[in-house]
Amino acid sequence: MFLPLLIFANPRIWLIIIAVIPAIVLMRYVYRSDRLDRESPKLLFSLVLMGIISTLIAYVIERVTDGFGSMAVQCLIIGLAEEGAKYLVLRYRTWREPEFNCQYDGVVYAVFVSLGFALWENISYVLSYGISTALLRAVTAVPGHACFGVFMGVWYGLAKRFDLAGDLKSRKTCLALCVILPALIHALYDYIAMTDVTEWVFIVFIAALFYVAFQIIKKASARDYVFYRR
Numbered sequence: 070m071f072l073p074l075l076i077f078a079n080p081r082i083w084l085i086i087i088a089v090i091p092a093i094v095l096m097r098y099v100y101r102s103d104r105l106d107r108e109s110p111k112l113l114f115s116l117v118l119m120g121i122i123s124t125l126i127a128y129v130i131e132r133v134t135d136g137f138g139s140m141a142v143q144c145l146i147i148g149l150a151e152e153g154a155k156y157l158v159l160r161y162r163t164w165r166e167p168e169f170n171c172q173y174d175g176v177v178y179a180v181f182v183s184l185g186f187a188l189w190e191n192i193s194y195v196l197s198y199g200i201s202t203a204l205l206r207a208v209t210a211v212p213g214h215a216c217f218g219v220f221m222g223v224w225y226g227l228a229k230r231f232d233l234a235g236d237l238k239s240r241k242t243c244l245a246l247c248v249i250l251p252a253l254i255h256a257l258y259d260y261i262a263m264t265d266v267t268e269w270v271f272i273v274f275i276a277a278l279f280y281v282a283f284q285i286i287k288k289a290s291a292r293d294y295v296f297y298r299r
Contacts, residue, residue, distance in 0.1 A: 087203040088195040091211040092188040099180045099215070102290040105171050112168055113181055119158035120185020126154035127186075141260060148256030149248070152217060155182050156248045159225065173293040175226025176219055176286065179247075183218030187211045209275060213258055216282035217251040223285055224250065233296050254278070 096117075100107065130150035137146065163169055163178045191211055195203040228243035258278070261271050 084195045084200060084203060085192055087200065087207070088191040089188060091207040092184040092191070092215075095212060095215045096181060096184050099177055099286065102286055103171075103173055103177055103293075104290055105173070105293050105295060106168075108168050108174065108177060112166065113177075115162060116159075116178055116181035117185035117188070119162050120155065120182040120187075121189045123151075123154040123158045123182065123186050124189050126157065127151040130154070140263060141256075144256040144259040144263065145252075147259055148252040148254075151186065152221065152252040152255055153248055155179070155186055155218070156221065158182060159221070160244075164229070169229060170296050170298070171293050172226040172230050172296070173289050175224075175229060176222035176289050179222030179225055180215055180218035183214045183221070184211070187214035190214075209262075212279060213255075213275070216278050217255050219282040219285050220251040220254060221247050223289055226289070230294060230296065 096113075100113070127147075127150045130153075131147060134143075134146045134150070137143065159179055159182045162182075163174075168174070169178070187210065191203070191206050194206060194210075224243045224246040228240045228247065231237075231239040231243060258274070261274055
């Protein structure tokens, strides 16, 4: 009977809980915004696991390219590596998924993969650097990854719509934007965070990023399109 008390008395357990909470809150928000046909828990859980796997792919790429080029180039490489890794697992897991029957599903899938990535990354940072890092990343990095996922997912859902309509040229363009747009935004985020700019520049950038992403969620949810009924 004392085992649960011993577990929660461990400070590292609390650090992990703090690291996980922001991702869970954001997942819940995106999931509840799905008005037409919500996804199964099994699928959503698998997407979180895919996001965790994508951290390994990104880590390998970043290690191989470490020290290559200027800071701006490094930030671009990181953006492409992390968003590219997320896209690879997203495409592998969901493109032919029978539950992928609405355009907004693309946003849900991409955000869950991104938050799986952010969740694992956040746990690693928090266990290494403590609660102050957890609190900072709770309002910056974790929501940031969710926003990158929104920018990826809105084009991913549109690509699926074009694919089912037989418009392969538009599908190809949308799939390219799935990676390029979030990668560039991610690179800019990292560059601003890593350079000696004033705090206000970073705060304004974060606020603008969050605002645009939440507006996209609202509009994509309100204008959702059903590909076929399950």
